[in-house]
Amino acid sequence: MDLWSAPGEPIDALRSPRLAHVPTFARLPLSRDLSDPRIKGVFLGVPFDTGATYYSGARLAPTYIRIESRLLRPYNYVLGVYPFKVLGLVDFGDVDVVPTSVEKTLDRVEEAVSEISSRGVTPFIAGGDHSISLGVLRGLRRRKPILVHFDSHLDYWDSYWGGERYTHGTWVRRAIEEGLVRGVVQIGIRGPQFSEEDFSYPRDAPVDFTMVTIYEARSRGFGWLLDLLKGLSGDIYVSFDIDVVDPAYAPGTGTREVGGFTSYEALELIRALAKSRGNLVGFDVVEVSPPMDSSNITSLLASNLLFEAASVKAYQVRYGL
Amino acid sequence: MDLWSAPGEPIDALRSPRLAHVPTFARLPLSRDLSDPRIKGVFLGVPFDTGATYYSGARLAPTYIRIESRLLRPYNYVLGVYPFKVLGLVDFGDVDVVPTSVEKTLDRVEEAVSEISSRGVTPFIAGGDHSISLGVLRGLRRRKPILVHFDSHLDYWDSYWGGERYTHGTWVRRAIEEGLVRGVVQIGIRGPQFSEEDFSYPRDAPVDFTMVTIYEARSRGFGWLLDLLKGLSGDIYVSFDIDVVDPAYAPGTGTREVGGFTSYEALELIRALAKSRGNLVGFDVVEVSPPMDSSNITSLLASNLLFEAASVKAYQVRYGL
Amino acid sequence: MDLWSAPGEPIDALRSPRLAHVPTFARLPLSRDLSDPRIKGVFLGVPFDTGATYYSGARLAPTYIRIESRLLRPYNYVLGVYPFKVLGLVDFGDVDVVPTSVEKTLDRVEEAVSEISSRGVTPFIAGGDHSISLGVLRGLRRRKPILVHFDSHLDYWDSYWGGERYTHGTWVRRAIEEGLVRGVVQIGIRGPQFSEEDFSYPRDAPVDFTMVTIYEARSRGFGWLLDLLKGLSGDIYVSFDIDVVDPAYAPGTGTREVGGFTSYEALELIRALAKSRGNLVGFDVVEVSPPMDSSNITSLLASNLLFEAASVKAYQVRYGL
Amino acid sequence: MDLWSAPGEPIDALRSPRLAHVPTFARLPLSRDLSDPRIKGVFLGVPFDTGATYYSGARLAPTYIRIESRLLRPYNYVLGVYPFKVLGLVDFGDVDVVPTSVEKTLDRVEEAVSEISSRGVTPFIAGGDHSISLGVLRGLRRRKPILVHFDSHLDYWDSYWGGERYTHGTWVRRAIEEGLVRGVVQIGIRGPQFSEEDFSYPRDAPVDFTMVTIYEARSRGFGWLLDLLKGLSGDIYVSFDIDVVDPAYAPGTGTREVGGFTSYEALELIRALAKSRGNLVGFDVVEVSPPMDSSNITSLLASNLLFEAASVKAYQVRYGL
Amino acid sequence: MDLWSAPGEPIDALRSPRLAHVPTFARLPLSRDLSDPRIKGVFLGVPFDTGATYYSGARLAPTYIRIESRLLRPYNYVLGVYPFKVLGLVDFGDVDVVPTSVEKTLDRVEEAVSEISSRGVTPFIAGGDHSISLGVLRGLRRRKPILVHFDSHLDYWDSYWGGERYTHGTWVRRAIEEGLVRGVVQIGIRGPQFSEEDFSYPRDAPVDFTMVTIYEARSRGFGWLLDLLKGLSGDIYVSFDIDVVDPAYAPGTGTREVGGFTSYEALELIRALAKSRGNLVGFDVVEVSPPMDSSNITSLLASNLLFEAASVKAYQVRYGL
């Protein structure tokens, strides 16, 4: 009478309807046993939104992403891989965040990711607001990956409201200052800015920093952007702020910017990494805010982005990258 | 790193925020091991709505009731009991329903409830539409309990649409015909009816059948109704159609009738059974339809009704009934 | 293959599910043939909201009231009558309102009601904002009924915004000035007012004017209020502003006031008229605003109020009043 | 005082505002009189969702598609035809489905479509879940058309949950097995699949089976896809699962897949058939689920797709195809 | 062309429709000039939710309470006072909270309230989660009032998640520990608790502490509860957690408990204080969470509670208390 048979094996939808049972990610086994050698990837939730400067609500994202993930099936036709099976993917549960403290939460995120990563397991993370990515990168500090950052916002402000240094708008700068990343590729920037000085930081940053606005992506063409991603190599961490997608496709987020990518493009952007020489060491999709959503389509998109990211990793594992 | 310590022990909200982790009922352990002698009660979901004659959507109820149940704490102050601990309550998962077939689903419900009940375990069930209660009663057929049926509708029609005998509007008659119940107490009937003949069945039924319309309840007084419940004895099965509550308090249901009970009254109606000499052999709350709901308040109410029902059972266990 | 057999005969829900077919009121026949002697009552929609001073949206009320009315069954158990059959009720369709003009719309409402009434047929009307009741009363001017006005607002201001005399806040004064009513009974007034002078008009009005605030109703008791209604006699027109009901029960309205009646009380208020010596010459439920509603519960309540009103009339017809 | 003058003539919006009156499709006449020779096309609703394997709600689609269709005007500028007038289009009402039985419902759908088709009338159908298309094809079995199937899902599974052969995921296989179609053209497939074996059926199927994934459509270009459609000939039946469109444009459906077509493309896909040598023998738009929708935009899109399909047929009638 | 004439004078709704202009509280003047001697009361917003342990969203409450407050008119008929005019009420704007820090936010709340109070001005506050009331009480520390605390929760836990002492569940204990209140009257407690020890704190607290559960209120009767409030004297601060009201009347809050007060009762509870010998030194309504709301009815109720509280103060000013 067990619900699950093995890591990477979801409850079979042809035996048990998709709406049945406790909603784990993709109906995969719930497990915290990292000593199981079959487990090479985990889904991890971070239900936190105290780093948000505008609308809150991202603390509900792991719940709703799990719900909408029940529709995910095991095979990625485009890449030709079975991500769940290849990675022995399980639902690891959530980080026990501290809702009243960004800094304590970052510690707990770091601790969880560090333990997962130290086992050679790749985390696929559902935030939370974007501040949590700093905790993840700290947990991966031995990797010092290139940060591939999809977002409509720059996220490299120094501080807010008289000295708040840990928010969803400052984590990129902190990650660079703390030496956590080898470089940054930022994609999708758009919308009104504070001033033209906003764009000077990438030039002055102590790491390689490539920034691609959506205007540049549109004028150079989407193929050019895919090629840029395919050209990456080495350890890569991908942080995907759902607001890089247009509010039509992803209304459920706190700091929306009109004029973004479509859902099809979002899938292609992730998928392009399978064709790179990069090695995916972790992935997060953040800033999904279910209370702002329309019939959960943003959580649905996020669950598909996690599927694509797991597929990229499985592709790399399977084809020897 | 295990999420749970023992049956009846939810994840501690003072350690891990309530929104964290996979939403099991009341954050209790997920377990299907009925051989564990600590388990005397289980939460069971039946995600099914094919028996509905009007709006569908009840198939989503177990999911959303679990989500809103995260707010439940372990102690019932009014009754002075710890229902989770006393019953060793766990989340058993859902019945693997067959969405395209009422009859096959009833078989599967019967099978699950029969197995649970044969172990001496009491099921606390979240439907699904009301047709599923027939399956539950079949699973409890050795008990042949009195059916305490809260509802705004009669549910004892013979058939619909040229011979459909298994629907959410016919299950009471089927249960009587199949000899599954010792008697029926029906509470809360209201709204327009087909004809005055609708009210003749209770008089002609082969079992004791008490029907209390809401008009009778209001004119005799709520205290009278509580006394009626307190006067029950023997094995009792409670089937609670959420539409007995007013749409203001429970908008999320498929066949709404205005002019119903308040949420406070609903809690009191369940709680009254603790003061009866009846023995609760099972409980269901049905017809919660999340797509019809307003910010999940109906699922929240349902989760509290399940809490009160478990408290009644715990009270009976604890105080020797 | 006809959908309907006769006036007053809805499509049978035991043959055809309630969600099937074009949503006429209560699934009754669509007919504009007032020469049919079987027709003694009609449902009439007035999809209009230009008289509203605050939120608009009531123009959608006839559509959504029809949708939710599909749940109505033919028999009123409390009063013991079959309103559809007794009145040969049909759905007459809507008035062809002029959305950009209150005054032209009032003319069209008057014309429709006058024609209906001249045939001895009783109109049961779904507004529309409350300004439309003036058009109805003009159409019934030969009756000069007592106006029984349920509302949280006074609706007897003289004008708005520099001379606008026809709005949902001025129609009571206009009806009195135009000599359309024999008296006014206003029930349910509450909420903040402009000044204490607001309450002087009833004293000075040229007709009998009884005003009952909800505070008075609560302190004297609901039974007292029912008795007041039962004491009425002669021709009566009932205008029911849905905002007299509390926003919990009727969120879908434009000018909400907290602290109102429950849905159960609303039904009882209408039903009390069956026990009066009054003769119901028409009924409207107005100010339902579907875009403000929560899962259509306000439209559902409105459809039940129309059912109760038709039952009152049927009771009067059946029992010789 | 009749609402309508003739088949194909909607209530004039310049006389009566669009929100007025009972919502028939496009405000066209409600008629079941197929002996009227002016009627060459009918709108038919199938309010059914028991064939759905995931979210329910499609049983409400005919209601909400009718509501949103009130905005449709009579002239198709792009094709240069008047579809309502050319086809004498009327609203035929709905099939009296049996909500608790897929198989009985398929019988009733078949019966209705067969009667309509035997009169030489073309049905334009609003489902319902996709299982209903099997009933339609049975009703058109004398035609044995090519099935043009727009969908994000394959719908040719053999069975679900231990032997359920009639669901929204199996109807294509059943239609082929029952010899109802001459060939299949499937367009828009995407999303995670069960396994790579999923794609073998088209190769082995006993009829011509062309499958175009969205990836193929995107890489070959949309013009290529339009040309494929324009190349069709003979009798054609089009079944349009609304989930082939992206959830941004069509959130109101039960089994959403991100990365789909835009609404503009959807219109163009239908319209392309006007330029083919195919003969449209029927059309359905299915899987619209109003409870999942955001402010009814999916029902609005569905009503426009029905308009385009009727325009294609009118174009064929008008220009001699 | 100025929008406003004087403190306490809202924009006239008979000149300018209620939906026009920037939504200040009750359309009153926006002013930060506390040196104006006409100003004896201010509306103050605290858009903050980082103290919440469950759903977030209360940071949006000041925005939506302002929007719904546009319906407030200047005269309180039940108390016979003009609260805006008597108090010269203005909208003071919001506290510049620090979303990432409860403690820094408490400092800023204290600072604002202290400044307001030092001018002899009474603050009427819209939170924000309940943690902000600690900041308010600090700002009023020279008053050391009795805290009248309406809530379904106890809010006197010591800490959460390993040492978090400043949350919406700990502020009452902090206020007592910091010597900010002379006594506590807690009204409306209900729902599941952690353990029976939860109820021991009031007995051991160093100040007078009266706790009234809703069960006690219901069994003793509502009149008893009103009398309890009327019996208060001395300086009083009222903190009104909107979740003391039932979710039917106030769905828009983060930690809902079924079985609460009605909106009519909530108004009466505040109003009773006018008949006490207490002196209202401040008022807050907290925990309104617009993203959880249904068509803003919770914000509407909150705006009416602020109106009643201002009326109580005006009554005291006017009638010499």
Place this chain on the structure above:
Amino acid sequence: MDLWSAPGEPIDALRSPRLAHVPTFARLPLSRDLSDPRIKGVFLGVPFDTGATYYSGARLAPTYIRIESRLLRPYNYVLGVYPFKVLGLVDFGDVDVVPTSVEKTLDRVEEAVSEISSRGVTPFIAGGDHSISLGVLRGLRRRKPILVHFDSHLDYWDSYWGGERYTHGTWVRRAIEEGLVRGVVQIGIRGPQFSEEDFSYPRDAPVDFTMVTIYEARSRGFGWLLDLLKGLSGDIYVSFDIDVVDPAYAPGTGTREVGGFTSYEALELIRALAKSRGNLVGFDVVEVSPPMDSSNITSLLASNLLFEAASVKAYQVRYGL
């Protein structure tokens, strides 16, 4: 303690969180002092929807556009200008419309715009239904600009419902008849039409009238359309009906047409004018209907369109046009 320092200077989001304070447009100063020479542009709301022929709700647009505009920052990166600072932009408040009268409202709009324009100040307007643009053009009659009209509808009908000449569907014809515009460029027309005669008016109109359907735009290419806009010269007034954008991007509008522009394209269409030799004398975005919206994304888009329009004007001011 003042909230604002100077025209064009919003409250700093790095000091005060964006959700704080009364929601003026873009958190800019609220001011009606047109004598201030620093003010060269104003935001003006027109909360009116009585000109709508279908769904109402646009009267709420100024409120919700202000709310969503809080996210706007001061710098337009694409054009390289600071629109708020360059124009000294302030929130002027709303026109005191007359909800029951289109014609009186047009007078008041004209009066306000005339006064603003006579000071050399450019109005950036949030309607309101589209009828209000006629009032704006009357207020700008001395300019007699070219009207650049983005819309999915033609809006040049002669009258509705027996003589209503002032509606959101007739204002273009009225503006031409009244000699208010030098020419018309209409962009984005689509959807079903009444008849082929609908397209004859532009040929017969007494001014230059260019009409571009979306089919033409798509077949010629978006670059062609941008060039058309860049080729304009002289005084230009832009009226942007939000329904020119697809319902996926702008669901919150009353008369939706599927198959429209994306949000990215909408921004580009406005921005193209910066590269023209036209002189922007005013801008409106109309038909935003918050009650129809999904989580306010339409209001968000409208606020960004206003930002782009202000940027175009600032670009012209800054670079000498």
